[in-house]
Amino acid sequence: MTAAQGSVRRTARKPGSQSALRQSNQRRIVDLLQNVGPSTQAEISRRTGLSAATVSNIVKVLNDLKLVEITPTTSSGRRAVSVRLLGDSTAVAGIDFGRRHVRVVISRLGFQVVAEQAVTLPIGYAALDGLKRASELLDALLEEHGMARSSITEVGVGIPGPIDVRTETVVQGSILPEWVGVTRAVVEKALGIPAVIDNDANLGALAEVTWGAQTGTANLMFVKIGSGIGSGLILNGMVYRGHVGISGEIGHSSMSDAGLVCRCGNRGCLETVASTSVIIELLSRGLPVPLSTAEVVRQALEGDPATLRVIDDVGAVVGRALANSLNLIGPELIVIGGSLAELGEILLGGIRRGLMRYAVPVMGENTSVVMSSLGDRAEALGAAALAIRQISLSH
Ligand SMILES: [Zn+2]
Numbered sequence: 001m002t003a004a005q006g007s008v009r010r011t012a013r014k015p016g017s018q019s020a021l022r023q024s025n026q027r028r029i030v031d032l033l034q035n036v037g038p039s040t041q042a043e044i045s046r047r048t049g050l051s052a053a054t055v056s057n058i059v060k061v062l063n064d065l066k067l068v069e070i071t072p073t074t075s076s077g078r079r080a081v082s083v084r085l086l087g088d089s090t091a092v093a094g095i096d097f098g099r100r101h102v103r104v105v106i107s108r109l110g111f112q113v114v115a116e117q118a119v120t121l122p123i124g125y126a127a128l129d130g131l132k133r134a135s136e137l138l139d140a141l142l143e144e145h146g147m148a149r150s151s152i153t154e155v156g157v158g159i160p161g162p163i164d165v166r167t168e169t170v171v172q173g174s175i176l177p178e179w180v181g182v183t184r185a186v187v188e189k190a191l192g193i194p195a196v197i198d199n200d201a202n203l204g205a206l207a208e209v210t211w212g213a214q215t216g217t218a219n220l221m222f223v224k225i226g227s228g229i230g231s232g233l234i235l236n237g238m239v240y241r242g243h244v245g246i247s248g249e250i251g252h253s254s255m256s257d258a259g260l261v262c263r264c265g266n267r268g269c270l271e272t273v274a275s276t277s278v279i280i281e282l283l284s285r286g287l288p289v290p291l292s293t294a295e296v297v298r299q300a301l302e303g304d305p306a307t308l309r310v311i312d313d314v315g316a317v318v319g320r321a322l323a324n325s326l327n328l329i330g331p332e333l334i335v336i337g338g339s340l341a342e343l344g345e346i347l348l349g350g351i352r353r354g355l356m357r358y359a360v361p362v363m364g365e366n367t368s369v370v371m372s373s374l375g376d377r378a379e380a381l382g383a384a385a386l387a388i389r390q391i392s393l394s395h
Helices: 003-011 020-036 041-048 052-064 127-144 184-191 200-210 276-283 293-301 305-329 345-358 361-365 375-393
Strands: 068-075 078-085 091-097 101-108 113-120 152-159 195-199 220-225 229-235 238-240 333-338 368-371
Touching: 020 041, 020 052, 020 078, 020 200, 020 238, 020 375, 041 052, 041 078, 052 068, 052 078, 091 127, 091 200, 091 375, 101 127, 101 375, 113 127, 113 375, 127 184, 152 184, 152 200, 152 375, 184 195, 195 200, 195 375, 200 220, 200 229, 200 238, 200 333, 200 375, 220 305, 229 305, 276 293, 276 305, 293 305, 305 345, 305 361, 333 345, 333 375, 345 361, 345 368
Parallel strands: 091 152, 152 195, 220 333, 333 368
Antiparallel strands: 068 078, 091 101, 101 113, 220 229, 229 238
């Protein structure tokens, strides 16, 4: 690598400088070439509805990545460019760390998922232990699919905590306090692969517009309800990260001055009344061992009245907090992710009620609220999408 390339690479490190929409358009073009075979740029433009300039730009990036071959041809007597998808020998990994799990996804640059697996981790695990486990899982998946580790050219890593993009460091406020102070360089060294790190809710949002049912949505809010509550924003087709890289901290919306003290130091934050930890605590009173989130979900699906009551209350208060965000930014879609996604309408009912009660009516009526179609895979897929984007940026 030349010094000039090196400097391009360093400035390209900051996530978010490429439109999320461009990436979803890139995926649409790759999908089209897979489905219909070699096509001219004009055909791609016609079939995808993308402008000729957009198609031309994306084809150039795909060509630089050696994902396509372009050859001059003629179409209806005019000069044209034919685009053919090539076999894809390089890949990226997406890794998502949670409070008690790590999930690894291997994807081709053309967005085909090759392998995926999640394993549980002990609560309170050290960051380096988590990274070591992720590295072992990645090796196991690569071996299973006959791939060399060198075929992974970039890794995206999702961490459930705020990341200061200026220093690429996990800062105070993570639900994994053991990760505070961890930098991208630490992650990169532990994995031995060029890495980019991001907040898990941002990655969930990116996954929804890249892999999910919401491909191409320009204004979307992804809300992850887990041990903490965070949100990722896609605004005008871009992941929105705010001034220092931290935004969407909806879990710390103040709901009550006299509420419980939150881990952020404030009182009465949304998280103190609506996280999965709160649900578990409320429903585990008197039990010898606290329930798991999966057991809470099962009880709700079986119609247990206390569980349904607690979930409905949580939904309503999340909806109320969302109404404030909705009034401010006016997204067209809110996607709910996290481990409660399986609850579907049981949770969405309360959320919609809270939203409609507190949002400006016309905004509430024109915003859809849906469960993530990606479930607990969203963040790892988003991490893979971020890694693919990082590679595209360096071309
Ligand atoms: Zn708080």
